[in-house]
Amino acid sequence: MIRVQQEDFDIGAEIAQLKAPRSDTGAIVTFIGTVRDQQGAVTEMSLEHYPGMTERELQRIETEACARWPLQASLIVHRTGTLRPGDNIVLVVTASEHRDAAFDAAKFLMDYLKTSAPFWKRETGPGGSRWVEAPASDDASAARWKPKTAAE
Amino acid sequence: MRLLYFAWVKEKAGIAAEEIEPPADVATVAELIVWLKTRGPEFANAFARSEVIRAAIDQTHVRHNAKIAGAREIAFFPPVTGG
Numbered sequence: 001m002i003r004v005q006q007e008d009f010d011i012g013a014e015i016a017q018l019k020a021p022r023s024d025t026g027a028i029v030t031f032i033g034t035v036r037d038q039q040g041a042v043t044e045m046s047l048e049h050y051p052g053m054t055e056r057e058l059q060r061i062e063t064e065a066c067a068r069w070p071l072q073a074s075l076i077v078h079r080t081g082t083l084r085p086g087d088n089i090v091l092v093v094t095a096s097e098h099r100d101a102a103f104d105a106a107k108f109l110m111d112y113l114k115t116s117a118p119f120w121k122r123e124t125g126p127g128g129s130r131w132v133e134a135p136a137s138d139d140a141s142a143a144r145w146k147p148k149t150a151a152e
Numbered sequence: 153m154r155l156l157y158f159a160w161v162k163e164k165a166g167i168a169a170e171e172i173e174p175p176a177d178v179a180t181v182a183e184l185i186v187w188l189k190t191r192g193p194e195f196a197n198a199f200a201r202s203e204v205i206r207a208a209i210d211q212t213h214v215r216h217n218a219k220i221a222g223a224r225e226i227a228f229f230p231p232v233t234g235g
Binding site: 050052056057078089110114115116117118119120122131133 | 156158159160208212213227229230231233234235
């Protein structure tokens with residue numbers, strides 16, 4: 001399941017809801033991305049997105065994760081709007097019988113979300129505000145999950 | 153077709169969305185960018201580093217060599233920074 005929302009999320013409630021339908025889950029992995037202060041340089045972060053495409057992209061990467069790993073459940077919640085240091089930005093939860101699938105799928109979901117979901121961060125601090133630039137390392141992280149060709 | 157702009161592309165272009173009818177010889181995303189840049193200094197500035205700008209046709213990521221025929225909605229934006 002995927003959700004894009006302004007409100008914060010309750011991690012305990014989300015996990016409880018994800019677990020509720022079944023009792024054969026052996027591993028649940030959660031990832032939470034939060035706003036970093038960066039030594040006082042960031043007082044506020046606003047998140048813009050592309051309504052419609054955002055949901056499509058999140059759905060697409062979740063579907064791909066479910067095709068690659070034996071997941072029993074998965075959840076992506078991403079916030080938009082104005083956030084402050086310490087605030088939650090994103091939650092990824094994966095559930096599986098065994099931990100390897102849950103860990104790998106959670107990392108895959110975050111790596112792909114970072115390079116394909118249309119969100120843009122703008123940081124504001126004492127020195128003004130600026131659009132955050134995408135680090136090249138994000139592309140490298142996502143590229144690791146590409147299917148290997150015969151030459152590699 | 154409808155054009156959408158996001159983040160600093162939107163700020164520099166000074167517009168979030170518009171309906172346009174590009175000339176018939178504009179066939180690809182790259183050609184559309186070249187044409188958009190001729191529409192004024194704001195657009196020339198917004199698309200000055202066109203190689204870093206990402207595009208989506210009908211809400212799917214595409215490369216700049218993608219054909220625009222039949223597109224209902226084309227979006228231009230910087231590399232994404234969510235998560």
